[in-house]
Amino acid sequence: MHPHFKPGPLPLSMQLTPEGKLKHFLSTEGLPHLLLHDIMDRAEQFVTLPAKQQKKAPFLRGKTVMNLFFENSTRTRVTFEIAAQRLGADVTNLDIRTSSATKGETLLDTVRNLEAMNADMFVVRHEHAGTAQFIARYCAPHISVLNAGDGRHAHPTQAMLDMFTIRQKKGDFAPLKVAIVGDILHSRVARSQIHALTSLGTGEVRVIAPKTLVPAGLDKMGVNIFNNLDEGLKDLDVVIALRQQRERMDSALLPSEQEFFKLYGLTDKRLEATKPDAIVMHPGPINRGVEIDSRVADGSRSVIMEQVTNGIAVRMAVMSMIMGSMAGGAA
Ligand code: ASP
Numbered sequence: 001m002h003p004h005f006k007p008g009p010l011p012l013s014m015q016l017t018p019e020g021k022l023k024h025f026l027s028t029e030g031l032p033h034l035l036l037h038d039i040m041d042r043a044e045q046f047v048t049l050p051a052k053q054q055k056k057a058p059f060l061r062g063k064t065v066m067n068l069f070f071e072n073s074t075r076t077r078v079t080f081e082i083a084a085q086r087l088g089a090d091v092t093n094l095d096i097r098t099s100s101a102t103k104g105e106t107l108l109d110t111v112r113n114l115e116a117m118n119a120d121m122f123v124v125r126h127e128h129a130g131t132a133q134f135i136a137r138y139c140a141p142h143i144s145v146l147n148a149g150d151g152r153h154a155h156p157t158q159a160m161l162d163m164f165t166i167r168q169k170k171g172d173f174a175p176l177k178v179a180i181v182g183d184i185l186h187s188r189v190a191r192s193q194i195h196a197l198t199s200l201g202t203g204e205v206r207v208i209a210p211k212t213l214v215p216a217g218l219d220k221m222g223v224n225i226f227n228n229l230d231e232g233l234k235d236l237d238v239v240i241a242l243r244q245q246r247e248r249m250d251s252a253l254l255p256s257e258q259e260f261f262k263l264y265g266l267t268d269k270r271l272e273a274t275k276p277d278a279i280v281m282h283p284g285p286i287n288r289g290v291e292i293d294s295r296v297a298d299g300s301r302s303v304i305m306e307q308v309t310n311g312i313a314v315r316m317a318v319m320s321m322i323m324g325s326m327a328g329g330a331a
Pocket of ligand 1: 149
């Protein structure tokens, strides 16, 4: 990243136009609940349209979307690509491993070169927190940046597809008890979900994790913290499991996988503590037998594959809303 750039607090003015419309999508932090519902309402329209008809809504026709993934991804990259294609965009996936980034080109020089190829939108995943914000700050003003995951900071489209799935299954957020279980400390998904759930007025947001995997200051984010799984699962409507983010982990923090499963793994037996109609979610990739038992992942409570499918509609919603704002219209 730029040697002098320090990712600081993200002012709302960085993501929104003066009229309050999306210009970039970098984080769910501070976004008003009405805007979050707008995203979900628009996703609802896309999700009910067969793929063929979605192609008739070419909000991005003539636009070029560039996927810049500096870190591995399956679901996010592919669903962004499908979403952009369905909206009529030209999509390019820059393979960072074979790009000139490996020859010492700076991130900003890479961005400048892609701008020269008439990019309209960058979808960015990077191991460093703040990278999408950095690109948004220094790229040409007509370009929009979507954060597809930056370090342990944020993953806003994942959080929105999760909110959308919860709304589809449960309706109103106000009466719900929702818990996020596992490695909260290293998870960008957990942070983005907590901001979105609290903005949407969720009845109770819990995290369930060992003390070593709870970040300092989490209590100030309006969540209740449980270190015991059985206590935390009581009466829940929604359980969100997280993978241990080993790539960001100091091994000293880590119990063995078997020990973790014994203490925090979701099994049918332990889920008996939740409401009978509670749903189980996971952003993927799942590690079977570590944070979730196969019977739960593939069982009737699981909505994990629906989350994946919803990722397309939600990403279509965000991209089409951004293009509407950028054109000055109300698309
Ligand atoms: N796919 C999610 C992310 O990129 C969750 C994970 O990797 O565990 O953050």
